[in-house]
Amino acid sequence: MSDFILETKNLTKEFKGFAAVTDVNLRVRRGYIHALIGPNGAGKTTVFNLLTKFHTPTSGTISFNGVDITRERAADIALRGVVRSFQISAVFPHLTPLENVRVALQRKLGTAYHFWKPASTLHRLNDRAMELLDAVGLSDAAGVPTVELSYGRKRALEIATTLALEPELILLDEPTQGMGAEDVGRITALVKRVSTGRTILMVEHNLKVVSTLAGRVTVLQRGAILAEGSYDEVSGDPRVMEAYMGSAHA
Amino acid sequence: MNRYIWLILFALGLAAPFAVYPVFLMKLLCFGLFACTFNLLLGYAGLLSFGHAAFFGGAAYVTGYLVKNSGLTPELGVLAGTLCAGILGFVFGSLAIRRQGIYFAMITLALAQIVYFVALKAPFTGGEDGLQDIPRGMLFGVIDLGKVYAVGGKSLELNLYYFVFAVFCLGFWLICRTINSPFGQVLKAIRENEPRAVSLGYRVERFKLMAFVISAALAGTAGATKALVFQLASLTDANWHTSGEVVLMTLLGGLGTILGPLVGAFTVVTLHSELSSAGSWVTVIIGFTFVVCVLLFRRGVVGELARLLKKSL
Numbered sequence: 001m002s003d004f005i006l007e008t009k010n011l012t013k014e015f016k017g018f019a020a021v022t023d024v025n026l027r028v029r030r031g032y033i034h035a036l037i038g039p040n041g042a043g044k045t046t047v048f049n050l051l052t053k054f055h056t057p058t059s060g061t062i063s064f065n066g067v068d069i070t071r072e073r074a075a076d077i078a079l080r081g082v083v084r085s086f087q088i089s090a091v092f093p094h095l096t097p098l099e100n101v102r103v104a105l106q107r108k109l110g111t112a113y114h115f116w117k118p119a120s121t122l123h124r125l126n127d128r129a130m131e132l133l134d135a136v137g138l139s140d141a142a143g144v145p146t147v148e149l150s151y152g153r154k155r156a157l158e159i160a161t162t163l164a165l166e167p168e169l170i171l172l173d174e175p176t177q178g179m180g181a182e183d184v185g186r187i188t189a190l191v192k193r194v195s196t197g198r199t200i201l202m203v204e205h206n207l208k209v210v211s212t213l214a215g216r217v218t219v220l221q222r223g224a225i226l227a228e229g230s231y232d233e234v235s236g237d238p239r240v241m242e243a244y245m246g247s248a249h250a
Numbered sequence: 251m252n253r254y255i256w257l258i259l260f261a262l263g264l265a266a267p268f269a270v271y272p273v274f275l276m277k278l279l280c281f282g283l284f285a286c287t288f289n290l291l292l293g294y295a296g297l298l299s300f301g302h303a304a305f306f307g308g309a310a311y312v313t314g315y316l317v318k319n320s321g322l323t324p325e326l327g328v329l330a331g332t333l334c335a336g337i338l339g340f341v342f343g344s345l346a347i348r349r350q351g352i353y354f355a356m357i358t359l360a361l362a363q364i365v366y367f368v369a370l371k372a373p374f375t376g377g378e379d380g381l382q383d384i385p386r387g388m389l390f391g392v393i394d395l396g397k398v399y400a401v402g403g404k405s406l407e408l409n410l411y412y413f414v415f416a417v418f419c420l421g422f423w424l425i426c427r428t429i430n431s432p433f434g435q436v437l438k439a440i441r442e443n444e445p446r447a448v449s450l451g452y453r454v455e456r457f458k459l460m461a462f463v464i465s466a467a468l469a470g471t472a473g474a475t476k477a478l479v480f481q482l483a484s485l486t487d488a489n490w491h492t493s494g495e496v497v498l499m500t501l502l503g504g505l506g507t508i509l510g511p512l513v514g515a516f517t518v519v520t521l522h523s524e525l526s527s528a529g530s531w532v533t534v535i536i537g538f539t540f541v542v543c544v545l546l547f548r549r550g551v552v553g554e555l556a557r558l559l560k561k562s563l
């Protein structure tokens with residue numbers, strides 16, 4: 001198998017003539033935490049939307065594990081083992097955390113369409129769901145309405161739900177955005193922990209988080225790749241300093 | 251919800267025809283079931299159908315025609331109506347499901363208007379008069395649904411009532427089950443956060459379509475049953491007023507609650523019959539009731555009650 005779990009070739013997306021992403025050749029190495037950074041509006045979320053087929057690329061190709069997935073449906077991408085999170089937290093607010101995780105787990109049972117079976121047939125997933133909640137420090141909140149959780153805990157729940165699918169590649173869109181320092185530390189540690197045996201591609205604004213986690217960094221600017229390398233290489237690059245770091249450190 | 255409440259409601263349903271005019275009760279049950287099917291769709295799948303009368307009315311015509319002209323027994327007639335409504339639902343759903351919000355509602359409305367037009371113009375629907383004198387027939391070929399019992403000076407259509415009550419219970423149970431099933435769980439997830447459900451690998455269109463077909467089929471059950479009760483399938487059943495009325499019933503009682511649509515349907519049907527002497531003022535009074543209720547109880551009557559009791563009803 002190739003070293004690269006995910007590869008894009010000349011990935012391009014135009015919104016009514018406006019090029020949000022231009023000729024992006026991204027290669028994500030298996031087993032790495034790869035960070036995608038860049039100023040606001042650079043096209044990072046759009047790249048995520050393209051990779052997970054929430055948007056159709058205007059041109060270019062995407063391959064996952066050597067298979068061309070450019071034409072696949074968003075839902076099927078997940079079945080291949082690519083699961084994304086969203087920039088705004090993506091939980092099911094009126095289900096409990098336990099139910100949130102079970103929604104992800106229940107697909108394996110093959111009963112997702114069974115409207116004649118009682119929901120109690122899902123209870124056999126509870127043990128696994130509790131394990132996952134435990135892994136992100138949420139076992140004490142398993143039964144409370146998810147809306148009542150703090151923002152940081154919602155993001156942790158999102159990660160538990162994602163892990164329930166045992167994805168090979170996880171895409172995280174700004175997992176620490178809008179969090180206090182304590183939560184940032186907690187989520188950073190969590191991402192680090194769940195990265196064993198998986199590949200993670202993450203958009204992240206917090207450069208401290210990037211430097212702690214990312215083995216590889218790609219800098220995006222105005223829809224195109226500006227630089228790529230280790231954190232130290234990238235942060236030493238004068239173009240990057242000018243385009244991004246400069247303003248961030250100011 | 252508490253098992254005892256269900257038992258009490260069930261017992262009430264069994265005893266009701268001895269206290270209240272059975273035809274009126276049967277009307278309540280038919281519209282109650284109809285509202286529940288609409289609630290399944292809007293309350294649990296987040297889909298606003300503005301054409302549900304097409305399934306209700308369409309099935310009434312199909313059942314009426316088959317029972318009257320092909321001599322189908324009533325239970326097979328209702329089954330046929332249900333099936334046809336389900337197929338119609340599949341067609342409607344397939345065409346509308348990819349659209350969101352108001353566009354979805356508009357497409358369902360437009361398609362329902364086609365069904366209405368067919369009901370008006372087709373040679374076998376009786377045009378303006380509708381299908382009249384639909385026989386109630388022999389249930390399973392043995393039980394006479396038209397039979398009238400004289401009890402305490404009143405004449406009661408008990409056979410028909412218990413048939414309708416059984417159909418209602420079955421339909422209502424199936425809706426409750428659908429809501430509380432593995433499928434219902436995914437449906438709720440889709441309603442809560444559709445992109446997230448997609449990213450977890452669920453093809454949401456299929457789930458929505460299936461919910462739509464279940465809802466349409468059971469709306470058909472309600473319409474088919476109503477055709478037997480009133481021995482009539484009329485344009486009113488397929489009219490967009492009926493589509494609108496079911497929206498009103500559901501919102502009045504409480505969207506996304508199990509009992510809300512029943513309460514809403516019972517209220518609206520009762521108002522209609524109590525105020526029938528008021529002529530066209532009925533519409534105004536019901537409209538006014540609706541506005542007041544929505545302003546006072548944003549979640550509907552049952553929705554607010556559930557919030558007060560901190561229970562799901």
Ligand SMILES: Nc1ncnc2c1ncn2[C@@H]1O[C@H](COP(=O)(O)OP(=O)(O)O)[C@@H](O)[C@H]1O
Nearest residue numbers: 015019020038039040041042043044045046047
């Ligand atoms: N659905 C869309 N339609 C039109 N323009 C869009 C759409 N999504 C993103 N864009 C535009 O594409 C550019 C990149 O946005 P985005 O990918 O969200 O940036 P980032 O995540 O890097 O902040 C922005 O200028 C944004 O306005």
Ligand SMILES: [Mg+2]
Nearest residue numbers: 044045046087
């Ligand atoms: Mg973004």
